Amino acid sequence: MDVLPVIIFLFFVGLVLGLSFYFARKAKTSSGYFAAGGKIHWSVNGIAFAGDYLSAASFLGICGMIATLGYDGFLYSIGYLAGWIVALFVVAEPMKRLGKYTFADALDARFSSRGVRLAAAISTLVVSLFYLIPQMVGAGVLVTPLFGLPHAAGVIMVGAIVIIIVATAGMTSTTYVQFLKGGLLIVFSSILVAVVLIRGLSTTPDQGGKEPFYEYQTLTVQGQGDQLSIQEGDYQVVSQHDYKGTAFVSLADADGQVSWWKAETDENGGTKLHETQYVSVKPDGREWINGAPASDENHLRQVGNLSTIAGQSGPEADTSGVGIFKFLSLISSEDSTINMWRKTSFEADGESLTIYYSEQTSGNKFMRPGLKFKVEGSFVERIDFVSLMLALFLGTAALPHILIRYYTVPDPASARKSTIVAIAAIGFFYILTLFMGLGAMANGVLNPADSNMSAPLLARSFGTLLFAIISAIAFATVLGTVSGLIVAASGAVAHDIMDMFLNIKMTDRQKVLAGRITAVGVGIIAIILGILFEGMNVSFLVGWAFAVAASANFPAIVMVLFWQKTTAQGVVASVFSGIIAALGIILLSPDMFVRYGLDPASAPLNFSQPGLVSIPISFMVLVVVSLATQKSKIPEATVAA
Amino acid sequence: MLHEPADTPAEKDYAIAYKTRLGVQMFIAYALFYAGFVLINIIKPVLMEKEVIFGLNLAVVYGFGLIILSLIMALIYNALCIKKEKALNGTSAQGKVE
Numbered sequence: 001m002d003v004l005p006v007i008i009f010l011f012f013v014g015l016v017l018g019l020s021f022y023f024a025r026k027a028k029t030s031s032g033y034f035a036a037g038g039k040i041h042w043s044v045n046g047i048a049f050a051g052d053y054l055s056a057a058s059f060l061g062i063c064g065m066i067a068t069l070g071y072d073g074f075l076y077s078i079g080y081l082a083g084w085i086v087a088l089f090v091v092a093e094p095m096k097r098l099g100k101y102t103f104a105d106a107l108d109a110r111f112s113s114r115g116v117r118l119a120a121a122i123s124t125l126v127v128s129l130f131y132l133i134p135q136m137v138g139a140g141v142l143v144t145p146l147f148g149l150p151h152a153a154g155v156i157m158v159g160a161i162v163i164i165i166v167a168t169a170g171m172t173s174t175t176y177v178q179f180l181k182g183g184l185l186i187v188f189s190s191i192l193v194a195v196v197l198i199r200g201l202s203t204t205p206d207q208g209g210k211e212p213f214y215e216y217q218t219l220t221v222q223g224q225g226d227q228l229s230i231q232e233g234d235y236q237v238v239s240q241h242d243y244k245g246t247a248f249v250s251l252a253d254a255d256g257q258v259s260w261w262k263a264e265t266d267e268n269g270g271t272k273l274h275e276t277q278y279v280s281v282k283p284d285g286r287e288w289i290n291g292a293p294a295s296d297e298n299h300l301r302q303v304g305n306l307s308t309i310a311g312q313s314g315p316e317a318d319t320s321g322v323g324i325f326k327f328l329s330l331i332s333s334e335d336s337t338i339n340m341w342r343k344t345s346f347e348a349d350g351e352s353l354t355i356y357y358s359e360q361t362s363g364n365k366f367m368r369p370g371l372k373f374k375v376e377g378s379f380v381e382r383i384d385f386v387s388l389m390l391a392l393f394l395g396t397a398a399l400p401h402i403l404i405r406y407y408t409v410p411d412p413a414s415a416r417k418s419t420i421v422a423i424a425a426i427g428f429f430y431i432l433t434l435f436m437g438l439g440a441m442a443n444g445v446l447n448p449a450d451s452n453m454s455a456p457l458l459a460r461s462f463g464t465l466l467f468a469i470i471s472a473i474a475f476a477t478v479l480g481t482v483s484g485l486i487v488a489a490s491g492a493v494a495h496d497i498m499d500m501f502l503n504i505k506m507t508d509r510q511k512v513l514a515g516r517i518t519a520v521g522v523g524i525i526a527i528i529l530g531i532l533f534e535g536m537n538v539s540f541l542v543g544w545a546f547a548v549a550a551s552a553n554f555p556a557i558v559m560v561l562f563w564q565k566t567t568a569q570g571v572v573a574s575v576f577s578g579i580i581a582a583l584g585i586i587l588l589s590p591d592m593f594v595r596y597g598l599d600p601a602s603a604p605l606n607f608s609q610p611g612l613v614s615i616p617i618s619f620m621v622l623v624v625v626s627l628a629t630q631k632s633k634i635p636e637a638t639v640a641a
Numbered sequence: 642m643l644h645e646p647a648d649t650p651a652e653k654d655y656a657i658a659y660k661t662r663l664g665v666q667m668f669i670a671y672a673l674f675y676a677g678f679v680l681i682n683i684i685k686p687v688l689m690e691k692e693v694i695f696g697l698n699l700a701v702v703y704g705f706g707l708i709i710l711s712l713i714m715a716l717i718y719n720a721l722c723i724k725k726e727k728a729l730n731g732t733s734a735q736g737k738v739e
Contacts (some may be wrong), residue, residue, distance in 0.1 A: 071700055078678070078704050085671045086710050089664035089718065093657075329696025368700040382683040389679045393672075412654070416694045416722065420715045427708045434701075518695035562665075 005146050005468035012472040013161060015180070016479060020165045020173040031513045033170035034101040034491045038407060040175055042414035047432055048175045049175075049405055051182025053080075053396075053422065054429055055131075055481035056138025056452075057542035059185065059474055062430075063458075064451030065372065066437025067304065068340065070365075072372035073437055076543065077430035079392025083546075084426065086397040086417040094561050096415040102491040103403035103553070107560055113568035114189020114501050119575040121496035123552040124400040126579055128489040129525065130548050132403070132482060134541035136530020139478045141452045145347075146471050147303055151534045158475070159527035162482045166490065166519040170512070174483040181476040186425055188466075188473055189432045195462050196439035200319040203312075205305050205444040207461035213444065214301055216635035218357065219261065219273040228271070233323075243346045248355060249273055250348070257291045262357040276357040277301060277448060278455070283350055287389030300356065302457065303341050304446035307360060311335035324435070328367075331438055336363030338441065341448045356448040384607040388543055394547030401481075401488040418505045482526065486519050493518040533595075543609070544586050551578035551614035559622050570626030578618030585610035660722050667718055668693035674710065678703050 031038065040048070058080065065073030099105035103237040104120030136155045143154030165173055223228040228237050228249065235251040238258060242248075247263035251273075261273035277300050279290045287294040290301075309317040310333045319330065330336060337360050345354045361371070373388065374381035396402060406415045440446060440454035445461050447453050458472055460467035496512035498504045506514065533541065556574050559566045586592060589608040590600035681688055681703075689700035 071704075074704055078707050081708050081711060082671070082675050086668060086712065086714055089668040089671075093660060301732060309710040325695040325697060328701055329692075332690075332692075332696070332698045332701065334690070364698065368686065368696055369682050370686055374683045386679055389675075413722075413726070416719060420712075420719055423712050423715045427712050430708055434704075560700060614650060 002215075003568050004464050005471055007434055008468040009146060009472045012476050016177050017161065017164060019176050019180070020168045021148055022174040022178065022469060024163060024168040028509065028512065030101065030495070030508050030511045030515075032172060033515055034039070034404070034407075034487065034495060036171040036175050036178055036408040040408040041410055041419055042418040044175070044179050045405060045409050045418035046395060047182045048178040048408075049184070049402070049418060049422035050425040050429065051178030051180070051477075051480045052181060052405060052484040053402060053426055053481075054185055054477060055542065056135045056474070056478050058429070058433065059189075059477050060138045060141065060452045061134065061542065062243075062433045063437040063440060063455040066434060067440035067446055068451045069372040070338070070366050070441075071262070071359075072369055073615070074434050075369060075389065076392065077433050079389055080396065080546075081423070081427050081430050082393050083396025084419065084423045086394060087402070088423065090561070091397045091403070091557060092406060092415045092419045092432070093412040095403055096412040099403075099407055101404070101407060101495045102488070103400050103557075104492070104496045105572060106403075106551075107556055108500075108568075110560060110566075111568040111571070113572075114503075115572045116568050117496045117500045119572045120432060120553075120556075121492040121501065123549075123575050123579060124492035124496070124524075125489055126583070127398075127400055127545060127549045127552065128485045128492075128522070129529065131399070131542060131544040132485050132522075132526040133533050134524050134545070135482045135485070135528045137533050137541070138452060139482075140530055140534060141450060142456065142471060143474050144288050144453075146475075150344070152531045155527050155530035158478050158482060159530070161526070162486060162526075163520050163523035165479065165483050166486045166523070167516045170490075170515065171404070171408060171487050173478075174487050175405075177476070177483055178480040181473065181480040182425065184473050185431075185477060186429050188469055189429060189436065189455075192459055192462070192470065193432050193435040193439070194464065194632065195325065195466070196435060196458070199322045199443070199462075200251065200322045201306060201309050201317070201330055201442055203306055203309060203317045205442060207444060210461065211302065211444065213305070216275040218275070221263075221271045221273055223271075230273075232599075239349055240348065241343055241348050246508040248276075248344075248348075252568065259291055260353070260355050262350070262355070274357065276355050277303075278353055278355045279449070280353040282352075284452065302445050303339070303358070303448050304441045305339050305444050306331070306442055307333065307339055308337040309333075327435065327438070330363075331442070332363050333365040334362050334364040336499065337361070338363060338366045340366075341446065343448065354449075379608050383612060384609045386546075386611035387609035389605070391547035391550045391609060392543065394550040394554045394611070394615065398549040398557060399546075400549075400553070401484040401542050404488050404491060405484070418539075418544070422624055464531055486522050486526070489522040490515040490518040517566075547586070547611045547614065548579065548582045550611055551582035553578070553616050555615065555618040555622050559619070559626075563626075565630065566622065567626045567629045568624065569629040570622045570624075573625040574618045574622035577621040578614055581614035581617045582610040585613060646701070656722065658727040663718065663721055669712055671711065671714055675707060678707060708717045710712070 060075050062076050086641050095106050098109040107120050108116040139158035140154040143149045154288050206213045219232050234254040238250040238252050240249050249261045249263050250258055252258050260276050260278045262276055264272050266272055276291055292298050310330055317614035339358045340361055341356055341358055343356045344355055369375045373385040375385050409415050409418055435456050440458040443461055445457040456471045459470035494511055498514055552575050556571045588605045590603040591608045593600045594604040654668050691699050693702045
């Protein structure tokens, strides 16, 4: 364990906690606790928006997905940013005009309906919990290389710190934590991209001379099936396995050390074996990596490189420093080849095996959509892609923890201006994600077992100091977003459910106390979920949270603002149908079946993104129920013009 | 730390109708540009590999374009809102409108 990263990390945590205790005195009233007193300057709020929004999904998840699946990861950057246009043009000013502490205030402004309050509060809790999962997973991912601690320790650490931040000072400290983290994230991501460009591209990346490039072997074999005969080296075939159409062969060398190879038939009908990495779990539960017991010294090798750059390989391909356009155009070239790493798991020889193997793809395919989202696949697969892009576009303006930030500024014009600052900061950061993700892919720093650490591991290849700072910022990233989510959930319970729905008479101080107790409860639930969902790409998970938010909240917000015939019953039905439809599709999707430990092919649905189905359902239910309940409509009072 | 006075009741904002209409129009314009990106990807994804400028393919140029366009449109929207607020309310609105 390096000391420097730990010192810098502890400094950041100390700074964040110090801010919380400093601002605790401002959180004595409901307005102070839930909305920072409505006194935050729009420029601070704009960067805090960035700090709130640029979560573990943006920094860890997107960079990881770009590094492993190319341009498809950048689709999240595009969609997440585009969503801010909806926030600015449609909801920013009305949200501030109509609300006070929670987005339910704005939703219920025309109705004074307990049902709308309850629906909005439940939706806030569901979306916040869904969004919390990837943040906590990201926290767990970060502490392993930093402290050598297990995933669960990181999750518990973040949970405990966030509970302290939110329970002590609510939205004020949350705002300044997010402001600090948002600013630092953008500055140091820019530095990371600059050093990536200065280093340039190489087909044999050695992390600036720190880590010798590992050349994976390829063996030519004769024969097929059980009759394989190896011409090179001193290897004996131990066993062969076909798994989902891919053949794997285990070989023993002269010392009896077993290794796994991926078999491939070449264009001449011959067979080639490509060296892989593998993790095997023995029947007694012990874990072995690449034929030896797992230990601090024996772990999976970092991977990721281009095997050709614009048709060249070896020393001639080295570029040294490159500009931003050259960097992207070289990787996008059809004459560049990228080594992508895949994994597969199966039982063999009494062991549970996970094999990591490389597959080559050309730069032009890597740099356009298609490797994750099958835009050239079946109709359903293409619809899945459209569904994701729709949910990302409409989800931002429906996220409760983003919407409550409109109540921290003094007036609607400040809400508008802070959104524009957010668009500038977030847009700039998302452009950087493409360079960080591709930099991680090209520099041999990827952990083949977990894509989420790509950006911090890229920083580590430039030295311990940058790694320490980037890791600490990544941790602060999680803290900032989780704080915002817990404030949103806390407001939903204390303000919407206890005060407005249950009509519990509370003094201002009791309301703040209720908010603090809720923060502790939600924090504990988040810790449990973060441990359960270990290993999933955090950006993928956040994509689902966007789909749930866009389905549950967006139709209600838009229709309340723009359709005079909307009724309270219509809003309630829309929110619940959106939640049920989106969650139902997610829970029955192939990706969740993998989580359940079941065969994804046995999932009743063959798509994973619910937006294209659940958002229209939510809109239609609102229209139908509103038209059917026109008699109960309360005359419009405060709706936007 | 850049705190401002808390929100106080103020005179009516007569520019609300204009800002709402403008916001919807600009939202539709951006949504069409965004939809174009999605449609190209599902109808003719190979087009995204086509080199457009500086050696960059259409996927990168269109993706960056969506990000940069959002900021340009946001700034135009803000400028038009401020102009209308001044014309109708006699102030640039910050801290002065409901």
